[in-house]
Amino acid sequence: MPKPPINWVVALTFCAAALFIAEAAQAQNSDRALLSTFCAAASIKGSACTRARSYPNAAGRACDVTLTQERYAGRFLANSTPLLVVNYESECEAHVTDFGGVALFAKNGQAYRFVRFLPGAQGHDCIVLPRDERQDVLVCAVGHMGQGNLESAVARMEFTSKPGKGIAISPDFLLRAEDTVSAYGSNVVTCNEGPKYFDLSNLAAGPRRNSVAIDVEYADDETIRTACGEGFPKPKELFYDLAAGEALVPPGYEKKKRFTIDLLTRKIAPAD
Template sequence: MRTSHVAFILAVLAPALYTAIPFVSSPARAEDGDRALLATFCAGVNIKGSTCTRAKSYPGGRACDVKLTKERYAGRFLAAGNALLVVDYESECEPHATDFGGVALFEQDGKATRFMRFLPGAQGHDCIVVPKDAQQDALVCTIGHMGQGILESAVARMEFASKSGKRIEITPDFLLRAEDAVSAYGANVVMCNEGPKYFGLSNLAAGPRRNTVAVDVDYADDEIIRTACGEGFPKPKELYHDLLPGEAFVPEGSEKTKRFIIDLVTGKAAPAN
């Protein structure tokens, strides 16, 4: 499943297990409290380091392993209620379509941490927590997926919504998307009658102003596209794509890299001054 086509809503049920765990700040260190977190959904005999070899309440009733990663983020992602802790995990039960893992979601009230549910495929990477307003935080992540040699990536704000029945839904709001086809085609491809094309995203961080984030973007601007569609760039030695009418190659290393600022309110992205 390609990132640009992802549209998921994850229903999170009411917590079933409880344990006393100190509040974890964002981002938290993986080695702090892993066993206590695992104990909320795993019998002690099945805990090995940061891994539960047989997790309880795994989707589909399967006997699955869950390995907690270092990526975990806490914040008040809902306007009302307690803070939530989002922990990425890996599992041999998950296929490529869910990027071999997901998110374990917990609720924190300052005195206890309550396990809520596993969310396969919901993990982001290199996320940041930024203030949305005085009552709420925003979780912004980099999301990526490789399919048939094409790496699609995006900066997405993870939208948390409280629903009836004590459910929480999470929906990714894609703010900026990129596509790198070098592994598939031997070079990136642009359309001559379209505007700038984004190839890669990296180094996500808080922006210079409230409700903004910043990210490095590898891209072809109008100048690069005019060159590619005019005299053209030297062709790479290996190409695996027959150009369609209106397409042109941009070999790896010919793109530009610039810092972009994304406004979380308007969703607009623009190069930093």
């Protein structure tokens, strides 16, 4: 096959670079429009505001806000104006709020008006699904790492609006998991309890309306019986003393499967 002319390759490279620059400029302009709703022009630097107005519990501090690319739009309140949820990072937030939160905006014509900051309300890898003809639902992966324990969950983000208190977002947990390998050197199960979930990933829309799918690493009844009976090989490094009725499921001995979660019934089942 003959090689394409050099000038053709150069032209393609130039077009790709120009498209990337145009998209980057468009994204920056979009961020600037959002930032300008709570930030003076002189305080805007790219996707960041160095001094955000109306930041909660600022106590006189100049709180910075950097918008991330995780943002989700939909009618998250029934019969309401469309909302835009934008994750942000801030040095004014602590580990307990995962160093950021949500900047919430409401559709105002072709633009958005700023509603409020919600520290700690951010989800990740979210999907927007139609709940019915009047309302959408936002489902996210949420998690927190503390002293080596990685807690993760699939959560339906519930939006509520109360007079005088504004719009709030709280997670309604549909499936929870805990991975203790970094803390203990192994995951731990309780012998007289049912399946234990360790890790969740790859959240996506499910095969049916009002459902989502997620990859799960877990210990089923068979795995727990093995762990509590003959046992799995002990990890080379273990930083945990087992209590009575506990057993180890080291990395590599967990099961892996994709599950479907029904958002209406909350039923969790293996994907078809």
